[in-house]
Amino acid sequence: MRRTASVLSLILLGSGVFALVFGQLLDRYVEPRVKRTPVDVVTDSVLTGTGSYFDAGALKTVQGKQITITRRIVGDVAAAERSGNAVWNVSTQIDTPATLPLRDPRRSLQWTTERWVTDRRTNLPVHCCGEQPSFRGDAYLKFPFDVRKRTYRWWDGVLGAAVPLKFSGTEKVLGHEGYRFTAAVPPRPTGVTREVPGALVGRPKQRQVTAEEWYADAGIELVVERRTGRIMNARIAPKITLRAPGARYDAVTLLASDGLAFTDATRRTQVAQTVRDSRRLELLGETVPGLATVTGGVLAAAGLALPARARRRQAAVAEGAQGTDGTHPGD
Known part of the structure; x- marks a missing residue:
């Protein structure tokens, strides 16, 4: 025993x-x-809504049209394995009802390609591996893991600068709660210039004018899952315009919308991936x-206690045996 x-x-x-x-x-x-940013990613996110855009064929801004923004992310696994960082190639295209059916980014209203490199643990930018452009901030395509109720520096690719995103409470997306972050961008020059006819920006006496591109966003809203930093829903209200050099007012609206948001399909995909991770x-x-x-x-406690219990039991048995034969300790 x-x-x-x-x-x-x-x-x-x-x-x-x-x-x-x-x-x-x-x-x-x-x-x-x-808890590392994945490298072998292939994801698409789509935002849609109504707004206005400049029709180059008609040389005017058309109103009340559907606008679709499609962002495709493809991880560069080989570059990630060499560098130890997350390396993502990002393609973003803006489509109108005329260009969307073509399914060709080269024929879209606007198409940009970028290459983002981030630390897989902190999500901070890493300047290597052909990064383009060089960006700052601590959130872009995703937030860091273990999101907190604080302000994050969100990199806005159109503006080319980081925007402070403030924590604004919680919001549920398809039944799953996330942290809601909001920001607004007042009109600012993007640093991009375009050669346009002078008449287009209110300078009819000038044949060509180097117009300045300006950008604003009346409302950036992102709902982020706390553990993973994944964005479950997004809403933006961008406005991109042209101004004559030194002008104080917009002359041409290139793109504007009061609200572009993730499609239902994108929300379902984002939430499913978020819940899994x-x-x-x-x-x-x-x-x-x-x-x-x-x-x-x-x-461990049971293992330590068992010998003591066994010793006490043996002592009790021995004492009982001594009482039976009429002897006592010390006799």
Whole structure:
């Protein structure tokens, strides 16, 4: 019996120590290594809404038309493996009802390509690997892991500068709660110039004018999942215009909308990916380490307590035996 209790005690104690160590390994080593920006990504996000844009064929701004923004992200796995960073090639096209069916970014209203390089753990920009353009801030295509209720510096590619995004409460997207961040961008020059006919910007006496591009956004709203930093929903209200050099007022509206937002399909995809990744992080970073710690503590305590209980039981048996034969300790 004593040998059986001793073996059982060792098994319980060993299992408890193993569970405690396993929980700490998950919490301190495994989960932080899982909490990395993915590199093998291929995702599309689409925003739609109504607005106005400049029709180059008609040489005028048309109103009340559907505008579609499609952003495609493709991870450069080879560059990521060489550098240890997340390297994403990003294609963004703006389409009108006339260009959308063509499915050719070269024939869209506007098409830009970028190459973003970020630290996989912090999400901060890394200036290497053919990065284009060089950007600043701590949030762009996603937020850092473990999002906090604070202001983040959101990189606005049209403006070419970081915009402060303030925490504005919580919001549910398809039943899943996220942190809501908002910002507004007052009219600012983007630094881009365009050669246009002078008459187009109120300078009819000048054949060609180097017009200045200006940009504003009346309302940026992003709903972000806390653990992963993924954007579950997005709304923007951009306005891009042209002004004559030194002018104080817009002359031509190139693009404007009171609200472009993720399509239903994009929201469903974003939420599905977010829920999958969030549950994985929760499992490895909270649930399993917590259960392992509690279970390990209970098993280790039981393993330590079992020998003491066995000794007390043996002492009680011995004392009972002595009482039966009429002898007492010290006789």
